[in-house]
Amino acid sequence: MSDVLEVKNLSKSFGGIQAVKDVSFSVKKGELLAMIGPNGAGKSTCFNMLMGQLKPTKGEVYFEGQNLIGRPTREIWRMGIGRTFQITGTYTSMTVVENVQMALISHHRRTMSILPYAHKMYKPKAMELLELVGMQDQAERHCAILAYGDLKRLELAIALCHDPSLLLMDEPTAGMAPTERIKLMQLTADIVKNKNISVLFTEHDMDVVFAHSHRIMVLNRGELMANGSADEIRNDPRVQEVYLGGGSLFEEAEIQA
Amino acid sequence: MGLIFAQLLTGLANAATLFLVASGLSLIFGVTRIVNFAHGSFYMLGAFIGYSLMQVLPGMFGFWSSVLLAGLAVGVIGVIVEMLVLRPVYKAPELFQLVATFGVILVIQDLALLTWGPDDVLGPRAPGLKGIVRIMGEPVPKYDLALIAITPFVLFILWYLISKTRIGILVRAATQDREMVGALGVNQAWLFTGVFFLGATLAGLGGAIQLPKGGADLLMDFNILAAIFVVVVIGGMGSLPGAYVAAVLISVLNVFGVTYIPQSTLVLMFVVMAIVLLIKPYGLFGREEVAGEHGQVGEPERPIKPAGTRGRVIVGGLLVILAMVPFFGSNFAQVLITDIIIFALFAASLHFILGLGGLVSFGHAAFFGSGAYVAALLVSHAESPMEIAFLLAPLGAGGAAIIIGWLCMRLTGVYFAMLTLAFAQLIWSLVYQWGEFTGGDDGLVDIWPAAWLNGTTPYYYFTLLFGIGGILLLRHVAHTPFGYALRASRDSVRQAEATGINTKRIQWAAFAFAGAVAGLSGALFVFSKGSVFPTELELAKSFDALIVIFLGGVKTLAGGVVGGASLEFAKDFITRFEYWRLLLGLLIIFVVILAPEGIVGASRKLGERFGFVDDGEGRR
Numbered sequence: 001m002s003d004v005l006e007v008k009n010l011s012k013s014f015g016g017i018q019a020v021k022d023v024s025f026s027v028k029k030g031e032l033l034a035m036i037g038p039n040g041a042g043k044s045t046c047f048n049m050l051m052g053q054l055k056p057t058k059g060e061v062y063f064e065g066q067n068l069i070g071r072p073t074r075e076i077w078r079m080g081i082g083r084t085f086q087i088t089g090t091y092t093s094m095t096v097v098e099n100v101q102m103a104l105i106s107h108h109r110r111t112m113s114i115l116p117y118a119h120k121m122y123k124p125k126a127m128e129l130l131e132l133v134g135m136q137d138q139a140e141r142h143c144a145i146l147a148y149g150d151l152k153r154l155e156l157a158i159a160l161c162h163d164p165s166l167l168l169m170d171e172p173t174a175g176m177a178p179t180e181r182i183k184l185m186q187l188t189a190d191i192v193k194n195k196n197i198s199v200l201f202t203e204h205d206m207d208v209v210f211a212h213s214h215r216i217m218v219l220n221r222g223e224l225m226a227n228g229s230a231d232e233i234r235n236d237p238r239v240q241e242v243y244l245g246g247g248s249l250f251e252e253a254e255i256q257a
Numbered sequence: 258m259g260l261i262f263a264q265l266l267t268g269l270a271n272a273a274t275l276f277l278v279a280s281g282l283s284l285i286f287g288v289t290r291i292v293n294f295a296h297g298s299f300y301m302l303g304a305f306i307g308y309s310l311m312q313v314l315p316g317m318f319g320f321w322s323s324v325l326l327a328g329l330a331v332g333v334i335g336v337i338v339e340m341l342v343l344r345p346v347y348k349a350p351e352l353f354q355l356v357a358t359f360g361v362i363l364v365i366q367d368l369a370l371l372t373w374g375p376d377d378v379l380g381p382r383a384p385g386l387k388g389i390v391r392i393m394g395e396p397v398p399k400y401d402l403a404l405i406a407i408t409p410f411v412l413f414i415l416w417y418l419i420s421k422t423r424i425g426i427l428v429r430a431a432t433q434d435r436e437m438v439g440a441l442g443v444n445q446a447w448l449f450t451g452v453f454f455l456g457a458t459l460a461g462l463g464g465a466i467q468l469p470k471g472g473a474d475l476l477m478d479f480n481i482l483a484a485i486f487v488v489v490v491i492g493g494m495g496s497l498p499g500a501y502v503a504a505v506l507i508s509v510l511n512v513f514g515v516t517y518i519p520q521s522t523l524v525l526m527f528v529v530m531a532i533v534l535l536i537k538p539y540g541l542f543g544r545e546e547v548a549g550e551h552g553q554v555g556e557p558e559r560p561i562k563p564a565g566t567r568g569r570v571i572v573g574g575l576l577v578i579l580a581m582v583p584f585f586g587s588n589f590a591q592v593l594i595t596d597i598i599i600f601a602l603f604a605a606s607l608h609f610i611l612g613l614g615g616l617v618s619f620g621h622a623a624f625f626g627s628g629a630y631v632a633a634l635l636v637s638h639a640e641s642p643m644e645i646a647f648l649l650a651p652l653g654a655g656g657a658a659i660i661i662g663w664l665c666m667r668l669t670g671v672y673f674a675m676l677t678l679a680f681a682q683l684i685w686s687l688v689y690q691w692g693e694f695t696g697g698d699d700g701l702v703d704i705w706p707a708a709w710l711n712g713t714t715p716y717y718y719f720t721l722l723f724g725i726g727g728i729l730l731l732r733h734v735a736h737t738p739f740g741y742a743l744r745a746s747r748d749s750v751r752q753a754e755a756t757g758i759n760t761k762r763i764q765w766a767a768f769a770f771a772g773a774v775a776g777l778s779g780a781l782f783v784f785s786k787g788s789v790f791p792t793e794l795e796l797a798k799s800f801d802a803l804i805v806i807f808l809g810g811v812k813t814l815a816g817g818v819v820g821g822a823s824l825e826f827a828k829d830f831i832t833r834f835e836y837w838r839l840l841l842g843l844l845i846i847f848v849v850i851l852a853p854e855g856i857v858g859a860s861r862k863l864g865e866r867f868g869f870v871d872d873g874e875g876r877r
Contacts, residue, residue: 051755072754073754073755074754074755074756074757074758074759075757077755077756077757078757083755085751085752085755089749089751089752089755090748090749090752091744091745091748091749091752091753092558092748092749093558093559093560093561093744093747093748094560094741094744094745094748095560098560098741101741102741102742102745102756102758103756103757105738105741105742106742106756106757106758107756107757110738111738111739111742111758111759111763112738112739112742112763112766113737113738113739114733114734114737114738114739114740115737116737116738117563117736117737118736118737118738118740118741119562119563119736121738142559142560143560158752158756161756162757
């Protein structure tokens with residue numbers, strides 16, 4: 001398998017605090033890679049640097065061979081990386097399908113166009129994407145009145161608009177009910193498999209992490225302390241002791257399931 | 258050398274009033290996040306109340322107790338305003354509070370007119386401080402020296418109050434995180450009322466203390482408004498030392514400006530403000546602000562759709578009726594409708610950036626005026642034919658909007674609004690003071706349309722074509738990808754940027770487009786009146802448009818047009834009363850409190866309740 005994303009010595013300090021220290025990893029084609037770690041471990045900082053929202057102090061990021069550092073977010077998106085956020089940021093004044101159409105319009109570089117009606121553009125493609133995430137019945141609803149889980153699915157549809165080869169998902173299931181979480185991740189896993197997309201995601205829910213990821217990275221105090229398969233991580237004594245405090249968190253999570 | 262020193266002292270003395278009033282405004286904004294446009298009115302009330310008290314209380318003791326009592330009286334008035342008008346709208350978006358305080362301005366203006374009459378009053382001179390002293394051979398009024406001495410003292414008391422007392426700690430905490438202070442059990446409502454009392458008192462003191470220098474008149478509320486906003490913005494919103502430094506800076510610069518470059522006095526202050534904001538976007542002592550809500554709080558806007566068959570039939574019918582007006586209506590009706598269409602187009606162009614883009618511009622009149630002046634200047638200086646002047650006017654206004662927009666786009670929220678205001682004032686003062694080119698106060702006259710359009714009826718059709726055409730163009734663009742991208746940039750910058758939309762560029766383009774359309778309405782205006790004066794560029798003109806959009810409904814597509822048409826129509830009727838400002842002010846305040854969705858929003862809600870229109874969820 002070839003590498004879609006390659007991260008080398010990524011570092012970020014805020015004043016005297018080193019939030020991310022020399023993090024290096026790669027995402028392989030078609031892989032679901034989880035990044036876990038306690039609060040403040042540097043997960044979101046990493047994500048924001050990958051997506052151009054933060055400028056790293058040091059390090060390189062290559063996506064399909066091209067350097068990402070220094071490019072604005074919207075350009076990185078155009079190169080073929082989709083992103084979903086921990087807290088959804090949909091356009092509340094539009095309908096569900098218009099939210100998807102907006103991303104499609106942007107993908108086709110038509111945002112400055114002042115002739116056609118926007119709500120008629122790329123509608124079949126938008127409906128296709130909504131069907132993919134099971135939202136086609138709600139296409140004409142006002143986005144502001146959607147349930148939270150539906151917003152998350154809508155966001156996923158938007159992120160798939162430009163057929164990305166890599167998806168970055170920041171806590172995709174945060175704030176959702178347990179059954180919804182499993183469903184959303186199953187949906188993501190299916191899409192990834194069918195479209196051969198790679199996914200890098202952060203997650204606090206260990207069920208989701210261990211059930212769906214092909215590989216897991218553990219970040220602690222800005223440093224990458226483990227990187228391996230679910231079993232390797234589960235049995236890594238350093239992870240258990242340092243980060244999970246003897247592994248009780250696993251059992252708790254398993255009891256919940 | 259002596260002269261320069263004396264001028265420095267004059268500047269410092271002038272800074273006293275400016276600082277008192279501006280620090281009050283700064284405090285109120287810092288804690289309540291309300292841009293209190295009525296602050297100039299508090300200042301005016303302080304002057305008038307102080308004047309009345311000084312007629313009764315004699316001597317030095319009487320003078321200074323009048324100043325103090327005037328301050329306290331205005332403080333109480335401030336509390337009344339806060340409790341009656343602002344408490345109901347704290348949770349509303351910025352624009353609503355702004356419009357509410359604008360209503361207060363109008364009410365206070367007419368109440369002052371009722372109480373003190375229309376004549377300017379000369380302030381009594383301060384007993385014991387009537388003479389002058391010679392400093393380095395130059396005469397300096399004693400009262401100036403007293404003012405110079407008082408200001409740092411006031412600054413110290415305020416500083417002590419804010420940084421050393423428990424109340425001050427609460428105020429500062431509330432400035433940083435209102436919700437947290439509320440969660441800790443502090444009664445926010447009373448904290449806000451207290452701050453309003455303090456802020457209004459300071460404004461009242463400022464008004465009373467300047468009586469020996471400036472007296473009192475009914476225009477002083479607007480005259481100081483621009484200056485105190487400049488001071489607060491330069492110093493940094495919510496910063497007291499900032500307000501002091503900026504007040505001194507502006508006052509001293511003004512005194513020197515009057516002496517050495519008298520043509521520039523009005524421009525100077527705004528040039529300084531623009532430069533400071535471009536280098537330090539949040540003012541000299543200000544901290545970075547999270548952008549304000551720009552009308553995005555509360556119920557989100559409904560999705561929009563182009564008009565259906567029924568809507569098109571109604572609009573078409575309306576157009577037919579308008580086209581028939583010359584056949585049965587009077588000359589006056591045609592003139593009135595021409596005025597209404599021009600103003601509705603202007604309001605609709607502001608609504609485009611404000612409603613769809615969430616960009617609150619306080620200076621949109623700059624582009625209306627630019628259009629009018631570009632056309633007028635071309636006709637009077639270059640003797641260009643009307644048709645060419647008419648075509649170039651929107652381009653000129655659009656060009657101005659491209660430049661101003663580029664400079665303002667660096668900021669967001671209240672700071673963006675303030676910068677647009679500064680640039681609008683800059684253009685206004687340029688036009689006002691560059692007399693030999695623009696005609697200054699006398700304006701440009703004799704700007705009539707071409708022969709084939711001369712006469713009320715031909716020009717009526719011309720306005721119908723371009724005015725309604727402009728409105729329909731704005732409406733069409735709202736439904737195109739560009740309009741959608743503009744709404745997307747307002748709804749969620751993060752999501753828009755993360756899906757490839759260059760939000761700043763979209764907003765900039767929208768700003769320029771709206772400026773060009775405002776320029777079109779300005780061009781229509783100048784040829785309908787045959788003249789143009791600097792009043793068309795004034796702050797009041799920009800505010801008119803803001804109020805109109807608010808009355809029509811910010812979150813509705815037709816808000817600008819409906820509000821513009823209603824206000825222009827109502828104005829024709831209401832200005833026949835002597836105290837029409839009072840009426841209009843009260844009307845605005847009532848609308849703010851009772852129907853915050855505006856005319857269009859409120860009628861749609863009514864329509865939904867009675868089943869005339871769809872509520873967007875397929876229910877009737």
